[in-house]
Amino acid sequence: MPTSRKSRGTRLPAPFLKRLSVREDARLEEQYPFNLPWLKEDFLFEFSTPVTVLIGENGAGKSTLIEAVAAICGFDEAGGGKGYMPVDHSRAVDRSGAALATILRASWLPKVTAGWFFRAESFFSVARYLDEAARDANAAPPDFLSWSHGEGFIRFFEERLSRQGIYLLDEPESALSPKRQIELLRLLHSIQVSAGAQIIMATHSPILMAVPGARLVDVTRGGLVDRELQQTQHFKLYRDFTEDPAGFVRHAMLDDI
Numbered sequence: 001m002p003t004s005r006k007s008r009g010t011r012l013p014a015p016f017l018k019r020l021s022v023r024e025d026a027r028l029e030e031q032y033p034f035n036l037p038w039l040k041e042d043f044l045f046e047f048s049t050p051v052t053v054l055i056g057e058n059g060a061g062k063s064t065l066i067e068a069v070a071a072i073c074g075f076d077e078a079g080g081g082k083g084y085m086p087v088d089h090s091r092a093v094d095r096s097g098a099a100l101a102t103i104l105r106a107s108w109l110p111k112v113t114a115g116w117f118f119r120a121e122s123f124f125s126v127a128r129y130l131d132e133a134a135r136d137a138n139a140a141p142p143d144f145l146s147w148s149h150g151e152g153f154i155r156f157f158e159e160r161l162s163r164q165g166i167y168l169l170d171e172p173e174s175a176l177s178p179k180r181q182i183e184l185l186r187l188l189h190s191i192q193v194s195a196g197a198q199i200i201m202a203t204h205s206p207i208l209m210a211v212p213g214a215r216l217v218d219v220t221r222g223g224l225v226d227r228e229l230q231q232t233q234h235f236k237l238y239r240d241f242t243e244d245p246a247g248f249v250r251h252a253m254l255d256d257i
């Protein structure tokens, strides 16, 4: 992977963010986000691979956890990198991730500040912001918006993920066809192999869950649980669907799934 290592870069391999735990002095209040079911006083998550894939049911708290990591990294909660504010904050931006971050302790080796928080819903604002910033600097704008939504996403990932840093991706599949998801899978695999960057990604896509060597972590009510791809609910559902689409749909109509 072509990594533009600046003098401040590290030679150490990812993962750079090693551990997240609840601070000893934290008080877990009754309201969201402190009442997420897996958030206990002894919550501890150790990152062991360059690519970590978070899975789990809708509402499990994956986005909230990723937003908290974004806040810890100093990234804008609405998406972007350190020091970027691409989204108009005059309209309410949910600060739950930042609230969660206040009770978490993060351990790094080394602390990296480069990276990006990618959210599908703010990609348009982020891409426009990057164009404006480039024009202000008399540079060529990256122009991610002149492509289709999915093509723009992939070009953005190709450009950004080749740099050393920590990258937080929240459901990046949302604009990607299965074929484009395979392109992203290839990129993620190269990062898993080179360890030049750390990726923490929440996804519902079984294709993106299949990054060879990546750690697959299920966010459940009881805690964060390691899984094999074939054990996941997502994989089993898609497998059953592709094996017998008509039978699968018949069962689904009966609310039998």
Ligand SMILES: Nc1ncnc2c1ncn2[C@@H]1O[C@H](COP(=O)(O)OP(=O)(O)OP(=O)(O)O)[C@@H](O)[C@H]1O
Binding pocket: 032, 056, 057, 058, 059, 060, 061, 062, 063, 064, 065, 094, 096, 202
């Ligand atoms: N601002 C909020 N106030 C109260 N509850 C919230 C708020 N934002 C999210 N929640 C609740 O917190 C839980 C976790 O939400 P979150 O978006 O982190 O889940 P998720 O695992 O990312 O889900 P999905 O797969 O649908 O994206 C959900 O039950 C949600 O309804």
